Amino acid sequence: MASKVLQKPASFYDTYERNPSTDKKMPHYCPGCGHGNVHKFIAEALDNYELADRTIFISPVGCSVFGYYYFDTGNIQAAHGRAPAVATGIKRAHPHSIVISYQGDGDLAAIGTAEILHAANRGENITVFFINNAIYGMTGGQMAPTTLETQKTTTTPTGRNARNEGYPVKVAELISQLEAPVYVERVALFDNKHRSRARMAVRKAIKNQADHLGFSLVEILSPCPSGWKMDPVDSLHWIKDVMMNQFPLGVYKDNTKEVEPYEAPKMQLSDEEIKQAIEIIPDTEKEFKKTEYAERYANPEIKVAGFGGQGVLLLGAALAQAGLLENYNVSWLPSYGPEMRGGTANCHVNVRNIPVGSPVVNDPTVLIALNRPSLEKFEPVVVKNGLIIYDTSLIDIEVQRDDVEVLAIPATEMADKLGNTRTANMIAMAAFAGYTGIFNRETLKETLKTAIKRKKLLAINEKAVDEGYEFGKSKRPS
Amino acid sequence: MSKLLMKGNDAIVRGAILAGCRIYFGYPITPASEIAESAARYMPRVGGTFLQAESEIASINMVYGAAGGGVRVMTASSGPGISLKQEGISYAAGSELPCVIVDIMRGGPGLGNIAPEQSDYNQVVKGGGHGNFKCPVLAPNSVQEMSDLTQLAFEIAEKYRTPVYVLADGYTGQMMEAVEFGEPFTNVPKQDWAVYGDAESKHNLISSIYLDPEELEEHNRKLQQKYENIKQNEVRVEEFMLDDAEYVVVGYGIVSRVLKTTVERLRSQGLKFGLLRPITLFPFPEKRIIELAKMAKKFLAVEMSNGQMVEDIRLAVNGSRPVEFYGRMGGVVPTAAELVERCQNLVKKEN
Structure with a gap:
């Protein structure tokens, strides 16, 4: 039996060919480092559950940036802090895979705080191992978010001062407060009993994923003799006597039986x-045939304007849709963003025989104004001999210019008579067509099928088209 | 009627799905949000995934993860969000991951506004992130092209193993035009470099680390060779009345449409203007510009920016002809009337 315990797990490569070092048998970690223990627990678990072929290991930035030297699995190396997002991406692409996101304290609890919090909150079915050694090991011993109060690092040379740097971030406690995670535990690597407990936690966190249970995170208090400037044995004592006081061990959340x-x-x-x-x-x-109409109305460049909520954008879209059905080149461009939230709305519509520039x-060349501010604002820019259509029910002023054609229509009153004020936009739209002769009435009715989402409103809008079209036609200059 | 009236932003998502993209990671931002909303509506209907990430940074890293899995994946944003994505795009370029990033440009710098600009040219075309990389950039100018070029973006991304941008502006994203769609492509090939979570692919590694300087140099040389191949094979332009043009106006995206109208009007006045519209911004149509510089008297670049693409024209022309610039900023789209006047002045100065 003893020989089995000492055997290197098959989920590790036999020789570490990706390691540029001449020694392809030894890992790159310092003597006394905790990464070796955790790597081994992971590899053993993958062996045990026969998951290595399906596993994708995400190496973070930090000392474990070279995790891919060791694991005989699929490997992806991620940017600093982003491992949980990368893990999310690959897990969503290949849900059958076993995705392990392995992160240190700077990676997970400082630069990547958003990514870990939200991956946990979504309950991504991934496994996260969080190596907490209270220091930035790889960059040479700077402060980590988990550095203890008074602990000296190269960037807290007189010790971490909570007034300046804040307090150590307690990840297991934080993550366990979220709804979605199924398993959160903090373990420590300092004696055989605790290593054994850590090994069990690693196995469980991997098994949870294979069982499709959801998000698991194991925080591991892990020695960093180089960063702490201690010998390996003292490092173990420091975990037990100092670190654990601020980072209590235990299962912080376990829903695995219930989910x-x-x-x-x-x-x-x-x-x-x-x-x-x-929907393509x-x-x-x-096919809808084009109508014949006076040359001066050809290639209209239309501005539709009014209050938000009057259906201005829809009016414009219906004109563009009618143009499309009659095989014109059309474009529709809305005012968008904050402008849309209350206040005025307008849109630009081109219906052209030639391509739209x-x-x-x-x-x-045509202004359809549904409220007074719109008429005031856009009347001056209408081209000479252009056409202004405006709703006299809501606009109590008249068009001042005498070099344009004017169609005054009580669209809102007509809509009210039909029984729905909101059909005023379609009345105005059809009035444009009736007045100019651009578009068949049947084409307009066909556009309603696309424009009107609520089918029970179709009939009343068809009536609105009839009313508006007749009104416009009755005013058509002979 | 085989065409549909649709917003540019909506057409992008339809195009992506037809190209076999089944995963979208994004974060809302005006004027690109309809892309996320369309993806949220349609991805699940075709068995795909839409995920609204916690940030632009997270979303591009999710794209990185999925792209490492060899699937077709995309994200979209606007200027401020693209700035945030640059980190992840550098990693994707370094790890040679195909993916599609859509940028619906708005006004900047900073929060700027949500009106259309073309001021992301430098950060997108020149590779805004760290390192020696570039990304192919496709610049649609119509709703039809929003769909077509998105599909092409996936092909180029996969062919060269690179992130590819679709670069458009707020108006091209927001406007509706007629668009026609083709047939779905569903046979996304299995990539021999990707990680699928199976025994066959498990020896693959997605990484941008090359610790040894010589190795990293070699990797960089390989990347530069790839960009050279892209330059050779992927240049796309639209030309309008260039055959006998004495004056060449250059513009991309929405500007190119106004320029086309401008050229038509100038031609009707007997002025020999022609339009060169780069459809690919990287690779830039340098060779074509060098050819044109042999016969044209002058170039005029028109951009909705402070003059970013004009630098590439000047590099190609290399001092042999004057290259003038006309730009609008802040979300102002130049009108054809204004450009006609500007072009007439160009001729007057010449005479």
Whole structure:
């Protein structure tokens, strides 16, 4: 039996070929370092559960940056602090894989605080090993987020002062407060009993993932004789006598008995199903013929403006959709962002026989104004001989210019008579078509199928199109 | 009617799914948020994953992880978010991971505003992160191209093992135009370098570390060779009335559309202007510009920035012809009228 205990786990490479050192048998860690212990526990667990082939080990930045020298598994090296995000990425790509995110204290509890907190909070089904040695080992002994109060490091030369650097971050306590993690334990490496406990914790955290239980984190108080400037034996004493006082050992959370295993369902779709799922099959294959209309209305550059909530953007989108159905080149550009939240909204619509250059309408040939500020703001920029359509129900001033055509329409009153104020936008849209002769009425009705999401409102909007179109047509200059 | 009216941002996600992308990691930002929202809507419907990360930094590192797994993966953001992603993009370039990053540019620097600018050219085209790397950059100027070039981005990313950008502006992202889609591509090939969580791939390593200076130099040389191959093979431009052009205007993205109208108007006045529109910003169409410099009198670069691409034109022209610059900033899109005037002045100065 003794020979078995001493055997090197198969989940380690036989020789460490990736290590540039001439000695391919020895790890790169310092004498007395805790990484060797933890690596071994992990490799043994992977052997034991026969998981090495499925495992992807994420090496962090820190002394374990070269974790991939050792583990005969898939390996990904990550940026400083980002291992839990990288682990999330690969786990979501290959949910069957066993993803181990291995991080030190600077990596996990300083620069990568957001990544670990949120990976834990999402309950990613990954296993995190957190090596807490209260110091930045690789960069030469600077303060870590877990450095103890009064502990001297190269960046706390007189000892960590809570008033300046704050207190040691207690990761196991923090993570265990979250809803999603299933298992959080803190262990320590200083004698056989505690190493054995640590080994059990490592195994459990890996097994949890294989059983699809969710997020596990094991914090390991681990010796760093080089960083602490102690000999290996004193380092073990320091963990036991000093470190453990501030980082109490124990199981901080264990829901593994209660949680249900979860595996995301797999989906196989045909090409046709994919196209349906992403809604790229047009509503209609019908072709709509262009109308004939006066040359001066050709290639309209339209500005639609009003209050947010009046359906200004939808009005513009319906015009563009009608243009598309009648095979024009169209573009629609909204005002977006904070402008949309209350206040005024406007959009730019091009309906052109030739390709649309800039989608921006600076000098509209057509202005559809649904409120007074819009009329005041945009009336001056309408081109000479352009067309201004405005809602007289809401706008108590008249168009001042005498070098433009004007269609005054009580759109909101007409909408109210129909029984729904919100159809005023479609009345105005159809009035534009009725007045200019651009677009068939049937085309406008077809656009409603795309524009109106709530199908029960379709009928009233169709009426609105009829009313608006007739109104516009009745005013059409002969 | 086989076309759909759709926002540029929505077309990107449709294009990505048709290209076989099934994972999206992102973080909301105006004017790119519709990309995340579309991905959230459609990825799960096709058995894919959408995840809103805790930050741009996390999202690009999730992309790094998934890309290491050999799947097609993407993220999207706007200027401030792209600045944050630069760390991860450098790692992905160093580890040679294919992925697609969409940047819907807005006004800067700092918080700036959410109106369209082209001021991310330097950070995107020149490789804003640390190290000797570049990323191919595709610059769509229509909603149709938002879909088409996103699909192409995945192909280029995989072919050369590199992050690829789709670089557009707020207006191209926000506007709706007609777009037509092709058939889904579902046979994403298994990559021999990727880590799949199986016995076959377990000896693979995704890493950007080369401790030994000679080894890192060799790795860098390999990367430079890759960029050289990309320069040879992937340059894409659109040309308009260049055959007999005496004056060449250069612009990409939304600006190129205004420039096209500008050139049409100038031609109707008998002025021999032509438009060169780089579709790829890296690789930049240097060779074509060198050719054009042999016959054209002058170049004018128009950008919605302080003049970032113009430097690449000047490098290519190498002093043989004057290269002038006209820029608008802060989210102002130049009008055709304004550009016509500017171009007329160019001719007047000449005479």
